[in-house]
Amino acid sequence: MGPACSDGNVRGQFAPLSFHSFMTWNLLVIQALNGLQYGVLLFLLAAGLTLVLGVMNFVNLTHGALYMVGAYLAATALTHSNSFLLAAVAAVFGTLVIGVVMEWAALRNFYRRGHLDQVLATFGLILFFNEAVRMIWGPAPVYMRTPEWLSGTVNLFGFDYPSYRFLVIGVGLGTAVGMYLLIHHTRIGMLIRAGATNAQMVSILGVNIRMLNTLLFGLGAAMAGLSGLMAAPLFAVQPGMGDNVLIAVIVVIVIGGIGSVRGAFYGALLVGVVDTVGRVYLPLLLRQVAERTIADAAGPALASMLIYVFMAIVLAVRPQGLFSARR
Amino acid sequence: MSFPEPISPRSPRFLVGVVILLVLALVPQISDAIGESYYVTIVTRILIFGLAASSLNLILGYGGLVSFGHALYLGIGAYAVGLLSFYGVSNGWIHLAATVGLCAIVSLLTGLVCMRTSGMGFIMITLAFAQMFFFLGVSLKQYGGDDGLKISSRSNFEPLFSIEGNTGLYYFSLILTLGVLYLTWRFVNARFGRVLRGSKSNIQRLKVLGFPILRFQVLTYVISGCVCGVAGLLLGNFTKFASPAYMYWTVSGDLIVMVILGGIATVMGPLVGAAVYVVLETILSSYTQHWMVILGPMILVIALTATRGVWGLFPRGEAPNWEKRTP
Numbered sequence: 001m002g003p004a005c006s007d008g009n010v011r012g013q014f015a016p017l018s019f020h021s022f023m024t025w026n027l028l029v030i031q032a033l034n035g036l037q038y039g040v041l042l043f044l045l046a047a048g049l050t051l052v053l054g055v056m057n058f059v060n061l062t063h064g065a066l067y068m069v070g071a072y073l074a075a076t077a078l079t080h081s082n083s084f085l086l087a088a089v090a091a092v093f094g095t096l097v098i099g100v101v102m103e104w105a106a107l108r109n110f111y112r113r114g115h116l117d118q119v120l121a122t123f124g125l126i127l128f129f130n131e132a133v134r135m136i137w138g139p140a141p142v143y144m145r146t147p148e149w150l151s152g153t154v155n156l157f158g159f160d161y162p163s164y165r166f167l168v169i170g171v172g173l174g175t176a177v178g179m180y181l182l183i184h185h186t187r188i189g190m191l192i193r194a195g196a197t198n199a200q201m202v203s204i205l206g207v208n209i210r211m212l213n214t215l216l217f218g219l220g221a222a223m224a225g226l227s228g229l230m231a232a233p234l235f236a237v238q239p240g241m242g243d244n245v246l247i248a249v250i251v252v253i254v255i256g257g258i259g260s261v262r263g264a265f266y267g268a269l270l271v272g273v274v275d276t277v278g279r280v281y282l283p284l285l286l287r288q289v290a291e292r293t294i295a296d297a298a299g300p301a302l303a304s305m306l307i308y309v310f311m312a313i314v315l316a317v318r319p320q321g322l323f324s325a326r327r
Numbered sequence: 328m329s330f331p332e333p334i335s336p337r338s339p340r341f342l343v344g345v346v347i348l349l350v351l352a353l354v355p356q357i358s359d360a361i362g363e364s365y366y367v368t369i370v371t372r373i374l375i376f377g378l379a380a381s382s383l384n385l386i387l388g389y390g391g392l393v394s395f396g397h398a399l400y401l402g403i404g405a406y407a408v409g410l411l412s413f414y415g416v417s418n419g420w421i422h423l424a425a426t427v428g429l430c431a432i433v434s435l436l437t438g439l440v441c442m443r444t445s446g447m448g449f450i451m452i453t454l455a456f457a458q459m460f461f462f463l464g465v466s467l468k469q470y471g472g473d474d475g476l477k478i479s480s481r482s483n484f485e486p487l488f489s490i491e492g493n494t495g496l497y498y499f500s501l502i503l504t505l506g507v508l509y510l511t512w513r514f515v516n517a518r519f520g521r522v523l524r525g526s527k528s529n530i531q532r533l534k535v536l537g538f539p540i541l542r543f544q545v546l547t548y549v550i551s552g553c554v555c556g557v558a559g560l561l562l563g564n565f566t567k568f569a570s571p572a573y574m575y576w577t578v579s580g581d582l583i584v585m586v587i588l589g590g591i592a593t594v595m596g597p598l599v600g601a602a603v604y605v606v607l608e609t610i611l612s613s614y615t616q617h618w619m620v621i622l623g624p625m626i627l628v629i630a631l632t633a634t635r636g637v638w639g640l641f642p643r644g645e646a647p648n649w650e651k652r653t654p
Contacts, residue, residue, distance in 0.1 A: 059447055106627060115447055116393050117630045120587060123580040124626030131619035243576070247458045250451045258447060301466040308459035312440045315452065319443035 026159050031277050037165045039272020040172025041231055045245065046252040046264035047179055048223035054259015055195045056213055059115050061122035062102065063249070064242030065129035066221050070095045070228025071237045072137055075144035084147035091229035092222050099221020103214055111213065126243070134239040141236035168230050175223070179261050192216065196259050248275070251311045257321025266322065271307050278306040340641040344595055351501060355494045367493050368565075369609065373602045374500040375561045380585040380597035381507055382554035387583065388592035389515055390547050391527030393450045395579050396437075396457030400430050400552045402464065402574030404559020409476040409569030419482030419490070426556045433460075434552030438545045454576055464571030475570030482564055490564060500561050504598065507554055512594045514550075523547055524592075584626055590636025599638045 049063045070091040077083075077090035102125065110118045145151075146164045153160035183189035191212055194202045203209040228242075235241065252271050256263025283299025290298070314322065350357075351370070358366035383397045407426040416422075437456045441449055470476050481490050490496040514520045525533045526540045533540055563569050572578075581604065589600020607625075611618035 053447060057447075059450060106631075109631060113630075115450060116387070116583070116587070116591075119393060119395060119450060119580075120583060120630035121627045123577075123583070124623045124630065126623070127577070127619045127626065128623030131617050131623065135617050135620065244458075247455060247576070251455050254444075254448060254451055254455065297467075297469055300468075301463055304462040304466045305459050308455055311452070311455060315440055315443050319448070 027280075030159065030161065031280050032273065033161055033165070033169075035273035035276035036269065037168050037172075037272070038276050039269040040169050041227055041234075042245075042249055042252050042272055043172055043265050043268035044175055044223055044227035044230065045249045046256070046268050047175065047261050048220035049249055050253045050256065050259055050261060050264045051192065051216055052220045053253065055192055055199070055216060056111065057199070058107070058111060059118040059122065060107075060217075060220070061119065061246065062125045062129070063220065063224050064244075064246030065126045066095045066099060066224035066242070067228040067231070067245060068133060068237075068239070068242035069098060069129060070225030071144070071232040071235075071241065072133055072142065072228075073225070074229040074232045075142050075237050076137075078144055078147070084150070087144075088226075088229055091225045091232075093225075095225025095228070096218050096222040099224075100214060100218045102221075103217040107217070108210070108213065130239045130243075137239075139239060141238040144232040144237060146233045164233060168234070171226075171230055175226070176265050183261060188212075188215070248307065251307050253321075255311055255314050255321060257324035260321065260323045263321055263323030271310070274310055275307050279303040282306065338642055340638070343641050347595075347599075348505070351505075355497055364493070367497050369605065371493070371497050371500055371565055373598075373605045374497075374504045375558050375565060376582070376585060376605060377598035377601035378500070378504045378507055378561065379555050379558035380582050380589070380601050381504070381511060381594075382551045382558065383582045384586050384591065384593075384597045385511065385514070385551040385554070386544075386548050387586055388596075389520065389524050389527065390544060392445075392544065392548070393583075394441075394453045394548070394551075395450045395576070395583070396453035396455075397551075397555050397582050398574050398576065398578035399437075399457035399460050400434065400555035401559035401562055401578065402460060402569075402571065403429050403433060404556040404561070405563030405566075405569040405573050406464070406470075406476070406559075407556070408482055408560055408563035409478050410470065412478050412480070413470065413476060417480060417483040419484035422482045422560060423557070426560045427553045430553045430556030431549055434549045435545070438548040438552075442541055442545055442548070454579070457574055457579055458576055461571050461574040461576070464574060471570075473571065475568055475572065478563055478567045478569060481567065482560070496561075496564060500565075503557060503561065507557075508594055508598065515594070519543065584629065587633060588629055588636055590638030593636070593638050596636050596638040600636060603637055 045063065045067060049060065052058055052060045052063070073094040074087040074091040078087040081087070106125075107121065110121050146162075150164040150167055152163050154163045154166055181189075183192060191202060191207055195209070195212065199209065202212075231245075248271065252267040253264060254267075255270065256265070256267030279300075282303040283295060286295035286299045286302070289295075318324075351374075354370045355367050358364055379397065379401055382400070383394060386392050386394050404426045407429055408422050411417075411422055411425060437453070441452045441456070444452060464470075465473050481496065484490060484499075488495060488499070490499045515524065522533065522538050522540075523543050526538075526543060530540055559573065562573060585600035585604045586597050587600070588603055589598065590596030608618070608622070611621055615621075
C-alpha cells in the first residue's frame with residue numbers, strides 16, 4: 001500500500017531541490033500548478049461524495065473503492081483497445097453500473113439506519129473491493145501510460161508542463177462548471193438542492209426520492225470513476241489506492257462543509273495547493289530555522305500532517321465548514 | 328435497549344459469562360495439556376483487541392459517538408513502548424505512564440476539536456486525525472517509517488512480575504482486560520455513566536436539565552483513548568513491534584465491527600465480538616489468502632442483521648431486586 005500516494009506526483013519529477021532553487025519563480029509556478037492539478041483531482045472525488053453525504057445523509061466510504069475500480073477499468077481498457085476515449089467510457093460507465101447495482105442490491109437498505117451501520121456496511125464493501133481487485137489484477141501495481149497525443153509538454157511562459165496534467169486541470173474545471181449548471185439550472189439540480197435542505201418534504205411533495213437517490217448515487221459513482229480515469233496515468237494503480245485518497249477527500253469535504261459542491265471546490269483547491277506546496281517548501285523553510293538534521297527529519301513529518309492541522313483550525317473556527325449547505 | 332444493565336445471577340447470560348471467565352483463567356494450562364502453545368497467543372490477541380474494543384464501546388456504545396479513529400490510540404501505546412525501548416528505557420511502569428499520559432493529551436486535544444461537530448462530521452474527523460498520526464508514523468524514517476520499529480525486549484515490570492514469557496503476558500493482559508470490564512460495569516451504572524447514556528438517547532433534554540454534556544463526552548473520549556492506549560501497549564509487547572499499520576484506518580474499522588458483532592453497549596459484548604472476529608479471521612485466512620473477499624460481505628450482513636450482537640442473543644433474565652429498587 002502506498003500511503004504517500006498524494007505526493008507521488010510531486011516527488012521525483014522536479015527533484016532535486018536545494019536552497020538555491022528555494023525562491024525560484026519556475027519552481028513556485030510548477031508547484032502551484034501541481035497543487036491545482038491535485039486539488040482538481042480531489043474536487044472530482046469530493047463533488048460526488050459530498051452530494052451523497054449531504055443530500056442522502058449516507059456515509060458512503062466506498063467512494064474511494066469506486067475510484068480505484070475506475071482506474072483499473074481505464075488501465076485495462078487502454079491496454080486492450082489503445083484508445084483513451086474507450087478507456088474513459090469503460091471507467092465512467094463501469095463504475096456507474098457498479099455503483100447503481102451496489103446501491104440497488106445492498107446500500108438502499110441502510111438509508112434509514114444510523115450512521116454506524118452505514119459505516120460498517122461500506123467498510124465491508126471496501127474490504128471486498130480491495131481484495132477482489134487483488135484477485136483479478138494481482139497485488140503488483142499496474143501502470144497506465146499517457147496516451148500519445150497527450151504525452152508531450154506545453155510551453156507556458158517559458159517553461160514546460162506536461163500536457164496531460166493540463167488535461168486533468170481542464171477536465172476538473174469543466175466538471176465544476178457542469179456541476180454548477182446541473183445544480184443551479186436544471187430541474188434535477190433543483191430537486192437535489194431541495195433534498196439537501198429537507199429530504200422528507202421533497203418526498204411528501206410527490207418526488208420519487210428513491211429514484212433520485214439511485215440517480216445521485218450513480219452520479220457520484222460515475223464521478224469517482226472519472227477521477228480514477230484521470231488519476232490512473234499519474235499514480236500507480238494498485239489495490240487500496242482509493243483508501244488514502246478517500247481520507248484526503250474527507251478532509252476536503254469537512255473543510256468545505258458537508259453537502260456543499262461549492263465548498264468541495266474551494267476546499268479541494270485549498271487542500272491541493274496547501275499539501276503540494278507544503279511538502280516542497282516546509283522542509284526548506286525548516287532548514288532556515290533549525291539544524292539541517294532536525295529539519296530533514298521533521299520536515300516531511302510536519303508536511304504530511306499539514307492538511308489535518310489546517311482542517312483542525314478550520315473546524316475550531318467554523319465547525320460547519322467554510323461553505324455549509326445546511327443551516 | 329434497557330437503560331441500566333441488570334443481569335440476574337441465574338440468567339443464561341450470567342452463566343455463560345462465568346464459564347467464559349473460568350476458561351480464560353485456565354487457557355495456558357489447557358493449551359499446555361494439549362501441547363498447542365499457539366492457543367495462548369490467539370487468546371492473548373483476543374484479549375488485547377477485546378480491551379481495545381471495550382474502550383471504543385465506552386464512547387461508541389454508551390456515548391453514541393461513532394469514533395472511526397480508535398486505532399490511533401493502539402498506535403500511541405505501541406509506539407510509547409517502541410520509542411522508550413529504542414532509547415533504552417525498559418521500565419514497564421514508565422511505559423505505562425507514558426502511554427496513558429500521551430493518550431490523555433492527544434485525546435483531549437483531538438476530542439475538543441472533534442466534539443465541535445457531531446454525527447457524520449465526528450466520524451470523518453476522528454478518521455482524519457487517526458490517519459494524520461498514521462502518516463506521521465510513516466514519515467518518521469529514523470524510527471523505521473513504513474516498516475515499523477522493532478521492540479527488542481518487552482516492558483520490564485520486574486521484580487513484581489514479568490511479561491517476557493507468553494504466559495506472563497497472557498495473565499497481564501487478562502488481568503487488565505477483566506479490570507477494565509469491571510470498571511466499565513461500574514462506570515455505566517454510576518451517575519456519570521447514566522448521564523452519558525442519557526445524552527445518547529436525548530442530548531437536548533439532558534442539556535435542558537443543566538448537565539454540561541460536552542464535558543461528559545470529552546472526558547469519556549479521553550478515558551476511552553487512555554484505555555485503548557493500554558491495549559496498544561499490550562499489542563506492542565505482544566508483537567514486539569510498533570508499526571504505523573496499527574493506526575491504519577482498517578484497524579479502526581475492525582474495532583467497530585468487533586463492538587457491533589459482540590453487542591453494542593454491553594459490558595461483555597466487545598470481548599465476545601473480538602473473540603468471534605479473531606477466530607473468524609484465523610479460520611477464513613487458513614482457507615484462502617483472499618479471505619477478505621468473504622469477510623467484507625459478511626460485515627455487510629452483520630451490519631444489516633446483527634443489531635444486538637452475539638452477546639445479546641443470551642437472555643439476561645429478570646433483573647435482581649436490588650436493581651429494581653434504584654430510581
